[in-house]
Every structure is written in structure tokens, then in C-alpha cells.
Amino acid sequence: MESKMQDLIKNIQENMSALSKGQKLIANYIINHYEKAAFMTAARLGEVVGVSESTVVRFAIELGFDGYPKLQKVLQELIKTKLTSVQRMEVSSNRISEDNILKSVLQLDMEKIKITLEEINQEVFNEVIESLLTAKKIYILGVRSSAPLASFLGFYFNIIFDNIRLVHTTSVSEMFEQIIKVSEGDAVIGISFPRYSKRTINAMKFVKSQGATVIAITDSGESPLAACADHSLIARSDMASFVDSLVAPLSVINALIVALGMKKRDQIYGTFEKLEKIWDEYQVYEKYDSGDAAGKEDY
Structure with a gap:
């Protein structure tokens, strides 16, 4: 990434x-503030350095890109692993409208799902x-902000399969203790998503060697x-301020669960029949009848 x-x-x-003189202004801004430029539109970048939007577009073409979006995409890919939490908040202030944060964040998430759908390899x-x-x-395996994704996947895989091991720990040594028996x-x-976890990367290298x-x-x-993977499912992530936005990865995980569930549907039917009896016997879920709700006390 650095190179x-x-x-x-x-x-x-x-x-x-x-x-040109205007393009040199853009070049110097990108060199000195690439972490901010990566998330600016051509119009916004032009406004910041004092040139027109068309000058920004011509600058990208001069560097050999098909257009400014291509240059912007390269910048985003290169810098997202480098941003500290403080820098993320600074960048987000330029991307997210404080007047309507809800709408801005949802639109960014929708965009990442759309890109993932277009790019994922069937x-x-x-x-x-x-x-x-x-x-x-x-x-x-999944730690830090990816831990909830790993737990979600593990929860449903435990219903589908009999051979699941969810590795969850905050200790490097404990992680390797849990995967020490991995074999062919x-x-x-x-x-893992930016900023990538060294623990997960090292663990993946180890199991690959096994x-x-x-x-x-x-x-x-x-x-x-x-x-270090044999197969990679690519899902676009994003950063909403200091928060990792992992909506698209979760959607891909949902697709994985559903596809495997369809393949093993007969086994899953039997599992759920047993579970429904257990859930009913031990009152795992609240039974709600809207017709009987009024006037009844809570117990």
C-alpha cells in the first residue's frame, strides 16, 4: 500500500x-492533503484549491486516468488503511451533511451495497x-469491529453445520491456541476490513501454512x-466518522448463510423442528397476541 x-x-x-498553473495547485493539494482529497468531489476539490471543476477533471486525465472518479477511487483505496480515528472524523465532516446525518449515512451505505453487487464475483x-x-x-475469525460479523455468521452456521468453531478472543496467544489444530x-x-487486524492476518497466514x-x-x-486467501468475497466497506460501516459485508454474509441453508434445507428443517419445541418448552420467545394484549398486566 505504501509503495x-x-x-x-x-x-x-x-x-x-x-x-497548467491551476492543475499544479490541485497536484500540490493532493500531495499534502491526499487523505482529504480522496473523499472530495471534483467540484469540491476545485472549490478548495480555487480552480474550476473541469480543471480537476483534466488534471486526472493528464495523469492517465479515465476521469476524476478513477483517480478518486485509487486515492480512497490507498489511504483508508492509514487514517487514524481523528483523521476519519475530519474526513467525514466533509462527506456527511450535519443537517441530515441519517439520510447521508443511509445513502452512503446504499452506495456501498450497490457497488458490491456490481463487483462481487458469483x-x-x-x-x-x-x-x-x-x-x-x-x-x-473476526476481531474488533469485525467481531459482530463473525458472531452473526457463527450463530447461523451453528444451525446449519455440526462442525463450527467461532474463534473469539482479545489475546493473540489465545487466538493461536484456538486454531492450533487446524489442518488440511x-x-x-x-x-477483516480497514484498518486491517494484524491478529487476523497472522492467523490466516498460519492456517494457510497448515x-x-x-x-x-x-x-x-x-x-x-x-x-493469503484461497477465495476472497469482496464487499465494500466505508467509514462513517470513526465508525466502520459494514452494511455491505453483512449483506454478503446473509447471502452466504441463505445459500448454504438452501443446500442443506432438509437437515435445517429437522433442526428447527427440534428447536421450536425447545423454545416453546422453555419460553425462549415472547408470545404476543394483539387481541389479548389490552388490559393485561405484565408478569
């Missing part, structure tokens, strides 16, 4: 002499399904998690 950022800056510097998805169906044991024939699902099938759920083929 690619340096390559982009080098490209800008090498083209500096061919740039063939890889099918390969992941087959790998999980034939695995001796399935391990699920097992499948390991690792979940001969397991490694499945990554991450945001990009450039992700360090994807680099």
Missing part, C-alpha cells in the same frame, strides 16, 4: 512540468459454498487478507 501511494505521488511529480461465491459444504471443520480439509473464514482452505471476507483484492 503504491508513493508511486501515485511520484507520477504526479513527474508530470508537474506539463501541468463464481468465487459458488466456490466458497462448495468449500464450506465439504470442509471437515469450519473456523470463523478444514476451512477457515477470516473477516493446509486449510482459507476464505477471506474483506473489502478489496488488495487487502492483506485476500493476499
Whole structure:
């Protein structure tokens, strides 16, 4: 990632002499404030440096990009692992309207699901399904903000399969203690998004060395998690202020659960029949009858 950022800056510097006065202003701003420029529209970037939107577009083309959105996408991919929580909040102040935070955040999430739908590889998805169906044991790894995704996946996989191990710990040593028996024939699902967890990456490298099938759920083929995976399910993540927005990854996980559930529907029917009896016997769920609700006391 670092070298690619340096390559982009080098490209800008090498083209500096061919740039117009206005384009040089853009170039200098990107070099010095790339973490902010990455999330600015062409119009906003032009406004900040004092040039027209068309000048910004021509600048991107001068660097060899098809247009400004392509340059912006490259910048976003390169810097999202580098931003501190404070920088995330600063960047978000330019992206999210404080007058309507709810609408702004929901629109950003919708955009990430749309991009994920357009870019995800159906063939890889099918390969992941087959790998999980034939695995001796399935391990699920996810820490920090990815831990809820791992727990959600583990909850439903425990209904579908008999061979699930959810690895959950805040300790590096405990994580390796839980995956020490991983071997050939097992499948390991690792979940991580920027800023990527070193614990998850190191664990994935280890299980790969043990001969397991490694499945990554991450945001990009450039992700360090994807680099050590046999199969990568790519779902676009985002940052809403200091918060990791993981709506698209959760949607992909939902699709994974549903697809596997369809493959093992007969077994799941039997499991749910048993569970329904247990839930009823031990009153796991509240029974609500709207017709009887009025006038009754809580017990």
C-alpha cells in the first residue's frame, strides 16, 4: 500500500512540468492533503484549491486516468488503511451533511451495497459454498469491529453445520491456541476490513501454512487478507466518522448463510423442528397476541 501511494505521488511529480498553473495547485493539494482529497468531489476539490471543476477533471486525465472518479477511487483505496480515528472524523465532516446525518449515512451505505453487487464475483461465491459444504471443520475469525460479523455468521452456521468453531478472543496467544489444530480439509473464514487486524492476518497466514482452505471476507483484492486467501468475497466497506460501516459485508454474509441453508434445507428443517419445541418448552420467545394484549398486566 505504501509503495503504491508513493508511486501515485511520484507520477504526479513527474508530470508537474506539463501541468497548467491551476492543475499544479490541485497536484500540490493532493500531495499534502491526499487523505482529504480522496473523499472530495471534483467540484469540491476545485472549490478548495480555487480552480474550476473541469480543471480537476483534466488534471486526472493528464495523469492517465479515465476521469476524476478513477483517480478518486485509487486515492480512497490507498489511504483508508492509514487514517487514524481523528483523521476519519475530519474526513467525514466533509462527506456527511450535519443537517441530515441519517439520510447521508443511509445513502452512503446504499452506495456501498450497490457497488458490491456490481463487483462481487458469483463464481468465487459458488466456490466458497462448495468449500464450506465439504470442509471437515469450519473456523470463523473476526476481531474488533469485525467481531459482530463473525458472531452473526457463527450463530447461523451453528444451525446449519455440526462442525463450527467461532474463534473469539482479545489475546493473540489465545487466538493461536484456538486454531492450533487446524489442518488440511478444514476451512477457515477470516473477516477483516480497514484498518486491517494484524491478529487476523497472522492467523490466516498460519492456517494457510497448515493446509486449510482459507476464505477471506474483506473489502478489496488488495487487502492483506485476500493476499493469503484461497477465495476472497469482496464487499465494500466505508467509514462513517470513526465508525466502520459494514452494511455491505453483512449483506454478503446473509447471502452466504441463505445459500448454504438452501443446500442443506432438509437437515435445517429437522433442526428447527427440534428447536421450536425447545423454545416453546422453555419460553425462549415472547408470545404476543394483539387481541389479548389490552388490559393485561405484565408478569
